[in-house]
Amino acid sequence: MIRLDQLSKVYGTAPDAVTVLDRLDLAVDTGRVFAVVGPSGAGKSTLAQCVTLLEKPTSGRVVVNGDDLTALGAQDLRVARRRIGTIFQQDGLFSRRTAADNVALPLQYLGVTKAETRARVAELLDRVGLADKAQHYPHQLSGGQRQRVGIARALALRPSVLLSDEATSGLDPDSTASIVRLLRELRDDLGLSILFITHEMDTVLQVADSVARLDHGRIVEQGELTALLRDPDSALGAQLRPEPLALPAAAGDRVWSVAYTGDVPGDWILRLAARLDAPVALLGASVEQIDGAAIGRATLGIPQTVDAAGVDSALRELGLAVRGAAIPPLDDRDGAARPASPDDLPELIGARA
Ligand SMILES: Nc1ncnc2c1ncn2[C@@H]1O[C@H](COP(=O)(O)OP(=O)(O)OP(=O)(O)O)[C@@H](O)[C@H]1O
Numbered sequence: 001m002i003r004l005d006q007l008s009k010v011y012g013t014a015p016d017a018v019t020v021l022d023r024l025d026l027a028v029d030t031g032r033v034f035a036v037v038g039p040s041g042a043g044k045s046t047l048a049q050c051v052t053l054l055e056k057p058t059s060g061r062v063v064v065n066g067d068d069l070t071a072l073g074a075q076d077l078r079v080a081r082r083r084i085g086t087i088f089q090q091d092g093l094f095s096r097r098t099a100a101d102n103v104a105l106p107l108q109y110l111g112v113t114k115a116e117t118r119a120r121v122a123e124l125l126d127r128v129g130l131a132d133k134a135q136h137y138p139h140q141l142s143g144g145q146r147q148r149v150g151i152a153r154a155l156a157l158r159p160s161v162l163l164s165d166e167a168t169s170g171l172d173p174d175s176t177a178s179i180v181r182l183l184r185e186l187r188d189d190l191g192l193s194i195l196f197i198t199h200e201m202d203t204v205l206q207v208a209d210s211v212a213r214l215d216h217g218r219i220v221e222q223g224e225l226t227a228l229l230r231d232p233d234s235a236l237g238a239q240l241r242p243e244p245l246a247l248p249a250a251a252g253d254r255v256w257s258v259a260y261t262g263d264v265p266g267d268w269i270l271r272l273a274a275r276l277d278a279p280v281a282l283l284g285a286s287v288e289q290i291d292g293a294a295i296g297r298a299t300l301g302i303p304q305t306v307d308a309a310g311v312d313s314a315l316r317e318l319g320l321a322v323r324g325a326a327i328p329p330l331d332d333r334d335g336a337a338r339p340a341s342p343d344d345l346p347e348l349i350g351a352r353a
Pocket residue numbers: 011012018020038039040041042043044045046047199
């Protein structure tokens with residue numbers, strides 16, 4: 001497992017010091033994929049460099065399997081770094097070496113015997129599904145295949161942690177999906193802890209067990225992927241799965257934006273209408289299975305005459321909740337449609353703060 005304790009990186013000195021990473025705490029357990037997402041300039045590349053100690057953190061610790069890498073001297077650090085395999089957006093393969101020779105590099109560097117190297121390279125290329133491409137040169141491989149060779153090379157020294165820095169960025173959707181499948185296999189078969197740094201939200205949905213959002217060098221939100229997606233108030237959950245585009249509500253209807261928070265019965269709209277004794281219009285919806293959990297968003301139109309507190313409690317009983325994040329903008333143009341949010345509830349149900 002890998003853990004970051006209060007990891008900070010400051011470039012320059014006062015008064016021009018720039019804090020690029022600000023006391024980050026995160027842990028990637030054995031056999032888990034932890035994604036870090038964030039906009040351009042958030043500090044993702046700096047994080048990748050600090051995790052591998054290519055950049056020295058200004059303060060804080062990088063702990064791998066209980067050992068603090070930041071406390072090691074140069075010699076010990078060189079050895080300890082082997083516990084972290086890295087893959088980057090650029091595959092970094094040597095163009096004049098075959099796939100097999102590229103994978104062999106770290107082993108040759110450590111003086112592993114030729115016979116052992118040959119056997120290990122064959123095993124690694126087989127592991128990433130490229131046994132038949134061993135003698136191909138990088139230019140004879142697709143982007144996804146080159147990235148697989150990069151993964152095989154990253155695994156050569158049997159790391160316990162795999163750091164992926166934008167490794168699927170720039171790949172087509174099929175290649176991305178196949179790399180994601182491979183990473184999940186490696187997670188399960190080898191028990192790797194995978195730190196997956198990316199700006200691609202779709203890929204996070206496919207690969208991550210947990211997610212953190214980095215913004216201006218700080219982790220502003222983190223949690224289990226499915227918990228974030230099921231949390232109606234999570235901004236990160238809303239970013240990962242944006243609101244479906246909805247139809248306009250009929251005049252006289254109020255718009256409700258809701259999220260699945262648990263197991264929701266398939267006929268929930270019928271049940272909701274029955275409980276409210278009112279028509280419920282489905283204006284937009286997305287329902288899918290992510291990591292074994294049903295994740296859903298829906299936009300509903302319900303007559304304004306229906307008691308809002310009643311709608312709220314009926315939704316809860318069905319395993320749904322009104323969303324607080326990414327609520328559609330107010331639309332008072334015709335005075336009919338108005339989105340409801342938890343902030344509105346006290347007002348809607350007549351409560352006073
Ligand atoms: N050596 C440096 N000296 C000073 N500031 C730096 C240095 N390296 C990075 N920064 C600053 O740190 C911030 C984070 O940069 P970083 O490259 O880590 O972000 P990022 O999230 O990887 O962005 P992108 O997705 O665009 O690559 C930026 O504001 C950048 O200008």
